Amino acid sequence: MKILVFSMATIMKDVSMGGSQRHLRELLFHLADQGHQITVLTNRRQDNSEEYELCPGVQVLPILRFKETFPIPYDTHPFHLAHSYSLIRQYADTHDVFYIHDAQMDYGYLHANIPTVASIKNFVYPEAMISAFHTNRNYLIVSCDYMYSCIQYTVGRVQPQITDQLRIVKNGVDLSVYKPVEATRKSQLGLTDDDFVLLFPHRPEASKGIVQAFETVRELKEKLKGPLKGQLKGKARVRLLLPRHFDVHVSKETEQFYTQLTQEAKEFQVEESLVFYPWVPGHDMPQLYAIADVTLCIGQFIESFGYVQIESIACGTPVVVSNVGAQRSIVPSGYSVIKVDYGDTESTVEAIAELASTPMDITGVRQFLDQNYNYKENLLGYEELITSAGKGSSSVFSNTSLKSGSPMDVSYKLAPWCYVSGPKKGIYHDYFYTYLNQHELYSFLSTCTEESFSQMELVEAGVSSEAIEKAIEDGILVLYTP
Structure with a gap:
């Protein structure tokens, strides 16, 4: 089957911008393995402007002219929008089915004559929310019950039969990649066995919780002098391991984020605790999880799933998450994930101490992940919906209105x-x-x-x-x- 794929975020040759783009890469490899021919239309960037073959059967065309970097992709010139829309319509006329990854584009006149499946990976950014209210597609895929409910109780108010279109395909974690490994990169990062390492593997966005991480490091350092002295695996120093995003080379906003981050670290008196690493491909992340004692996901960004927590525990590193968005329900208690109220630094420090002193049942954790977030089932679920739409097995639903009552x-x-x-x-x-x-x-x-x-x-x-x-x-x- 000839499948046209749209991704607003650029598909890079060797690295992914985040969980959503990594998932798309995995899906593209899977579809190609099944014999499908895929054309990917994606955004052009200074550092990614040439057409290339991701793998046999997958041709990536970074020819669209939206804004180069995240967020606000439509912040570009009108003639670039017209150019991009005409290309999308042109390619839609030569393929069997259209898959829109991570929503952000759902203008019916661009794909009126082709079966369409979309997935929505967040319900936060304006483009994603607006696209969720469109109905000109066969299926809309969400990653978990939380996202299903969010769309059901918003879009469903004006499009009550949206549930005819909604499908939950749970995200999956590749346990052959995300697994416990030996920590061999400590010395490269200037870390020693005396360091208690907190991992903060998130993109440069304040809502991901960097200030809360600074507060946590500051409080943890103080506690190590007193109540927690000798309790965190005997470690003497606290280090915060965090990435420097590759957009820093093409985006002044990203560069400014890290400048401000350094200034805030000074204000919190934790600058000496910061350890940066370059943004790495997903398959390299197990090495970073191996270095860390605890992973932090303590921001207020409305996570529609949150890959980090399941990847981390799959690699044997426990996680503290804030009770925000899907993080409230993705991993239940008992699997080395502790949930805290957003902004509660004291509870976060207590959770870190508890996780650091409690052995992980890695076998039980990985069995839970395999049963609930199975990697193969995720890919097969996407393939089934995309190909069945391409065969005309579903149709766009008709609109109805809510029933009135007392x-x-x-x-x-x-x-x-x-x-x-x-x-x-x-x-x-x-x-x-x-x-x-x-x-x-x-x-x-x-x-x-x-x-x-x-x-x-x-x-x-x-x-x-x-x-x-x-x-x-x-x-x-x-x-x-x-």
Whole structure:
């Protein structure tokens, strides 16, 4: 089958920008192995402007003219947009099926005559959110239950039958690559056996939690002088291992990020703890996990999945994650992942100490990952949806409207992008990036044991009708769909 693939983020020859692009590379290799012919349309960059063959059967054409670097890809000239759109339409006319990776482009007039499958890897950036509300495709693939619910309770308000199109294909981790290995690169990075290493393997974006990592390092250093002295595997120094993204060579914004990062490290008095490594291909990451004692995923970015936590534990390195986005549900307790409230430095330090002093059941962890995030099943799931769409086995659904009813007959639930923390913090809202302290709904939600509840129950609990209406508008409550 001739498959046309669109990726807004550039597909580089030897390295991936992040988990989404690494997943696409893995999928392309798999589709080629199955005998399909793939053409990839992707963005041109100064450091990636020549056509090339990724592998036999996969031709990558970096010929589109969107903004070179992340984010805001449409921040370019109108004639470059016109050039890119005309190319997409031209290639769509010569292929059997169109796969849009990570959404960000879903203009129906560009692929009206070709079966289309899209995946959405985030529900944060404007391009991704806008594309989710389009319906001119056969399937929309999401990576987990959290993403499914987010789209169901947003897009579903205006396109109730979006679930006819939504498919969950859980992300997978390649356990033949991500596995415990011997740490052989410590000396190359200037690390010694006396160092307690925290790994922060995230792209240059403040919401990924770099400031929180600095706060954690500062607090951990202080605790090593007292309560934790001798408890963190006998280590004397705390080091924070973090990447220098390859965009630093082509993006002034990225360069400025690292300049500011260094300044903030000085302000937190942790500059001497920083150890940078160059951005590496995915298959090199096990070496970095091997060096680390604990991996940190403690930002407030709304992770739609979060590959780092499952890759890290697959390699034998425990993880602390913030209770944000899909991180709340991807890995349950008991698999060397501890969840903390976002911004709770004290709990983060306590979690690090607990993980560092608790042996990991690596066999149990890897069995869990193999059963729940199977690498082969992920690739086969994508292939099945893409090829079945290409054979015309599905059609774009027709729009319907929500049924109306008495407000008292309507059921509600806590929005999937919210969770109820302790009384000191209240309700955390992923999209507001904060805790809603002393919110009128907190008392009811903190004691409610049912998934859904009626407006009558809310009113009887003393919640005003105005507060209910405002909570729906602000995305704290959603209309419950069984």
